[in-house]
Amino acid sequence: MSQEKTATTEAAKPLATKGKKVRADAQRSTDTLLETAKKVFATSGVDAPVREVAEAAGVGIGTVYRNFPTRADLVAGVFRREVDACVAEAAELSDAHPPCEALSLWLHRYTQFIATKKGLASALHSGDPAFATLPDYFRENFEPALAALLDRAAKAGDINDSTDPYDLLRAIGNLSVASGEDSAAHIRRMVDLLINGLRFGAVDADRGMATPKNA
């Protein structure tokens, strides 16, 4: 999404960032690296060699490691940026659509966000310390956003309120790593199935399924 907008997201900081002053060239390197890494990862996958990112960014390998202690830190930095972007869209949709529609719309949008991060899925659970804070970051940003959407829909009587936002976040996130011929359609169907699950027993139940019943 978007162009380059000289991204200065504060969340993308991998290092401690302990109040100290950062030299201008270092800051520039960090930004360039995040920007470049995002593209390289999109092109060659998250397994792309660090050297490839370094070369694409026009910096030496030492510079990469000075700004990101570990390869995983670089990956995590890129990830954080994209989380920010997706969360922002949640608020926008919530403002622009009716409760249940906004919920459905964002859930499917979130689905696409995750789909571009299949390679990360396994890394997240690899025990690498650089990824340790990612689940928290993920949750702290996504959960409130989804909670708001769910809340509106529940208050409107469209869904029952027995499902935890974080549960749904994880479930759809996991669902969205699916790939294959018709993965996009598959994911859409499964998310709709989950939404039907939410509507099962709701005040206004049976008002219509999320998608046509038959193929």
Place this chain on the structure above:
Amino acid sequence: MSQEKTATTEAAKPLATKGKKVRADAQRSTDTLLETAKKVFATSGVDAPVREVAEAAGVGIGTVYRNFPTRADLVAGVFRREVDACVAEAAELSDAHPPCEALSLWLHRYTQFIATKKGLASALHSGDPAFATLPDYFRENFEPALAALLDRAAKAGDINDSTDPYDLLRAIGNLSVASGEDSAAHIRRMVDLLINGLRFGAVDADRGMATPKNA
């Protein structure tokens, strides 16, 4: 599950196996390697070095590569074996329980099967040719098994028949890679939610949800 039973599953063959005769020691190496690799992967993760498997199996590295052209082939071989085991259980459960119960039971069993293969999830979509046939193998074995379970439950009027077995297989498989503090409970809840989705609009709908509505 099970002990060692000198496993001779025919499905675990990575090579072409073109009718030719195989020397006894080679056959033994293949079996030992699969057996050992399974344990090593369970202990050190699927990322365990090939050398570690070789050492644990008491063979040289060259032997591993003679029996499994690629590291991925070894991983795939282990995977196939475990698919066989899980599919077998599906039939057993179907014979021993009422339709909807058997379905639910196996779905949760399947969940545990997948949970031990988190590391594989990303590898499957890595484009590695050794994994290319795995999705087919997976589907060819699991789909009929689940289809039978679903069919029984649908005929009993417990669920609607609008959901494709393979869809469900993939969905739950993806759901089951979840990890974290309460991942087991989370997965259980989400599978139940999916099952409720199946029951939404069924002949005997509203006969009771798969799990208590509230926490």
Place this chain on the structure above:
DNA sequence: TGACATACGGAACGCTGTTCCGTATATGAA
């Protein structure tokens, strides 16, 4: 028993991530 195809073992290769350190540069004081 012998001959030959086959399998075995492990040194060696190329590609990773990562470390190290001499060199270059930004920053703040004079």
Place this chain on the structure above:
DNA sequence: TTCATATACGGAACAGCGTTCCGTATGTCA
């Protein structure tokens, strides 16, 4: 502006990985 110094940069070098290669050992069949 000029200098001193902390900081950042670049890339050679190292360790660990998957994989290849080939001399040696071992089944198999006559």
